[in-house]
Amino acid sequence: MTQDEMKKAAGWAALEYVKPGSIVGVGTGSTVNHFIDALATMKKEIKGAVSSSVASTEKLKELGIPVFECNDVFSLDVYVDGADEINGKNEMIKGGGAALTREKIVAAISEKFICIVDNTKQVEILGQFPLPVEVIPMARSYVARELVKLGGDPAYREGVVTDNGNMILDVHNMQITNAKELEDKINSLAGVVTVGLFAHRGADVLLVGSPDGVKKFD
DSSP: OOHHHHHHHHHHHGGGGOOTTOEEEEOOSHHHHHHHHHHHTTGGGSOEEEESSHHHHHHHHHTTOOEEOGGGOSOEEEEEEOOSEEOTTSOEEOOTTSOHHHHHHHHHTEEEEEEEEEGGGBOSSBTSSOEEEEEOGGGHHHHHHHHHHTTOEEEEOTTOOOTTSOEEEEEESOOBSOHHHHHHHHHTSTTEEEESEESTTOOSEEEEEETTEEEEEO
């Protein structure tokens, strides 16, 4: 089974958590694209979706799924999204696609977070994947200096502007053993919009596509 086939299996497995008549939180990325394809098969049974990125919004609309603004929704039953890395506590690094801030907002208003990944995303210790930090442009250099003090090696993601008009710093060479503490420290830096650590709001259910089928962890 190829990596993409494992992603597809996980994406389609998440349909089990979609309630008829609901508005579904939809994340961003290649695995989520498979979930959107799956969601389209039951688009007449749901009210629509709240999306975490422009790219996902476009795909949802192309498939005929109504998209609601986050501000118009009090809460969501379920949010389905991928991860760049996830540990045994269901804490994640996200933001490889630069949509981390909007993903955090949608996750925050959702009752249940379903994370869908292929088995290459499971790790014991977070940090091998560079940790994304969204920053306001004028704060880029200051935040980078502070990230060095925290033990990281930040690199400006050139040519990338987030959907919010900001920049991304990718922090390399970190072994993240206390994800909640680091999330708090980075989020407290002036000019940081948010960090791609999803530790305080981790996944409630993890669906992992593997050669042996989809495995569930909660």
